[in-house]
Amino acid sequence: MLEMVIRGRVWKFGDNVNTDNIIPGRYKFKTQNLNELVQYVLIDLNPEFAKKVKKGDIIVAGRNFGYGSSREHAPRLLKLAGVGAVVAKSFARIFFRNAINIGLPVIIAPEVYDKTDEGDIMEVNLEKGIIKNLSKNLTFKFKPYPREIMKIVLEGGVIEYYRKHGVFPWEESTK
Amino acid sequence: MSGQTMAEKILSHAAGKNVSPGEFIIANVDLVFAHDGTALLAIDVMKEELKREKIFDKNKVVFIIDHAAPSPAVGMSIVHKTMRAFAKKHGIRIYDVGNGICHQILPENGHIKPGMVVIGADSHTVTHGAFGAFATGVGSTDAAIAMVTGKIWLRVPETLKIVVDGEKKPWIMGKDIILHIIGSLGSDGANYMAVEFHGKVIKELSIDSRMTLTNMVVEMGAKAGLIPVDEKTIEWLKPRVSGELKKIVPDSDTKYYETLHYDITDLEPQVAVPPNVDNVKSISEVEGLEIDQVFIGSCTNGRFEDFYIAAKILKGKRIAPNVRCIAIPASKRVYGEILKSGIANILLEAGCVIGPPTCGPCVGAHMGILGPGEIAVSTSNRNFPGRMGDRTSKVYLVSPATAAASAVKGKLSDPRDFF
Numbered sequence: 001m002l003e004m005v006i007r008g009r010v011w012k013f014g015d016n017v018n019t020d021n022i023i024p025g026r027y028k029f030k031t032q033n034l035n036e037l038v039q040y041v042l043i044d045l046n047p048e049f050a051k052k053v054k055k056g057d058i059i060v061a062g063r064n065f066g067y068g069s070s071r072e073h074a075p076r077l078l079k080l081a082g083v084g085a086v087v088a089k090s091f092a093r094i095f096f097r098n099a100i101n102i103g104l105p106v107i108i109a110p111e112v113y114d115k116t117d118e119g120d121i122m123e124v125n126l127e128k129g130i131i132k133n134l135s136k137n138l139t140f141k142f143k144p145y146p147r148e149i150m151k152i153v154l155e156g157g158v159i160e161y162y163r164k165h166g167v168f169p170w171e172e173s174t175k
Numbered sequence: 176m177s178g179q180t181m182a183e184k185i186l187s188h189a190a191g192k193n194v195s196p197g198e199f200i201i202a203n204v205d206l207v208f209a210h211d212g213t214a215l216l217a218i219d220v221m222k223e224e225l226k227r228e229k230i231f232d233k234n235k236v237v238f239i240i241d242h243a244a245p246s247p248a249v250g251m252s253i254v255h256k257t258m259r260a261f262a263k264k265h266g267i268r269i270y271d272v273g274n275g276i277c278h279q280i281l282p283e284n285g286h287i288k289p290g291m292v293v294i295g296a297d298s299h300t301v302t303h304g305a306f307g308a309f310a311t312g313v314g315s316t317d318a319a320i321a322m323v324t325g326k327i328w329l330r331v332p333e334t335l336k337i338v339v340d341g342e343k344k345p346w347i348m349g350k351d352i353i354l355h356i357i358g359s360l361g362s363d364g365a366n367y368m369a370v371e372f373h374g375k376v377i378k379e380l381s382i383d384s385r386m387t388l389t390n391m392v393v394e395m396g397a398k399a400g401l402i403p404v405d406e407k408t409i410e411w412l413k414p415r416v417s418g419e420l421k422k423i424v425p426d427s428d429t430k431y432y433e434t435l436h437y438d439i440t441d442l443e444p445q446v447a448v449p450p451n452v453d454n455v456k457s458i459s460e461v462e463g464l465e466i467d468q469v470f471i472g473s474c475t476n477g478r479f480e481d482f483y484i485a486a487k488i489l490k491g492k493r494i495a496p497n498v499r500c501i502a503i504p505a506s507k508r509v510y511g512e513i514l515k516s517g518i519a520n521i522l523l524e525a526g527c528v529i530g531p532p533t534c535g536p537c538v539g540a541h542m543g544i545l546g547p548g549e550i551a552v553s554t555s556n557r558n559f560p561g562r563m564g565d566r567t568s569k570v571y572l573v574s575p576a577t578a579a580a581s582a583v584k585g586k587l588s589d590p591r592d593f594f
Contacts, residue, residue, distance in 0.1 A: 070296060
């Protein structure tokens, strides 16, 4: 099960954070062991990130987060590093889908970025669709996922869903 | 009811009902593939996370070793070993070291047909839309689920119609056209959409160039890029595939999300300047930049036509002494063709190094990793900082014509001087 309320410090990144930024090819094509690769996550954009990120921390980013390759290592490494959620103006399609599948909450909330600073304490309520910037005492609403996606998100990803129910989310309706 | 776009037609067939944009569907999958950048994770998902043993249809799952091939590191050798063992156990086809890049060898070897739903654990899977297939890139979990169930959930995309007209000049290649389009629409300008290409220029383009076009639609966020099936498609596919070839085209009364028109008559050679693929300039705005490396190859531009054009420019000339030029054919077949036609010799005599068929330096895995501050001119598809090596290195994306011209002059150069 996924935590419905995620609380942590904000790490800010800009527009077009791509999957090579999240895990560069020069590391990814030496090994594909996630536990070895996690030390390099986002290294080119912020060399301190992998060392200092704490469980539940929240990434706040600009437009088109996760642009580029289909490498699922990108959302998996963010999750493994401790990232509790990514809040962005928009996401690239494949990254968004991968993140939903593996249970990394990805939230489209365009107005958050400009009103948030790095280090702010933020709280995301997935079920209610509310983001609170506790440092600045601001509240944002975001549009809930479509029904088909919400079903996957609430179980913590498609794999968790399958583990729990023994079928994939779309298979249930035929039973 | 209005007619259907190519994507809607293919997905309606795959879902067994008439589908509309925005709808969530369960589609039957005709081909699933993964390579050495994504297969290991897919295998782990299948075995460790889903705990499923069986592949849904061994004839519809293919592995390719292309990203770091031959292996440059023990970690990758372990990935390759695991892929080989898995392929053997499940009786699936594996294209091992030396065959080439997935997006080139799958159509060459008859795995792609019009009307198919192709799911690849690689973002450039969209390439196969050049043959009228609905082909889209996914992560390893989606690939693993498709491998065991033969199905995938999809949101039916809206279709953006792009019409390309005008008189194509000899120095303008498919690469210039798609860079120009990406530059005008932006890196997320077609996010979640299917792109359908139409117009006089598209009809005139070779299959090689069409594949360059569909290959790069993902750089503007598209889920698929499709080109209507015509005589050229059928002629190319006929010797390679068995069975019926569906002439997948959109209905004449189809409504599109939007229709955009481009006239390329006066288009200059295009350059995607770092740090993003949509940062596109005309060559006259950026020529003269000092460079260190030229790469001609990748799933975007490693085909026969690409080396043919490069060789026209390089014939009888020498690569500038400040530059190394790395040429890597996208497949064993392309390699054979450039050998037979004498193109390989022209490249060698000009001073190029020719590598074995592989993705090469495009993904920063091997065969031309850039050092600090180095600048590459490349025919590949991404110019993200650090993509091809050190985080301070830079990649400028161009056509093979512009790459070859730049190699000769030792700086970013206009290929029109050579025509």
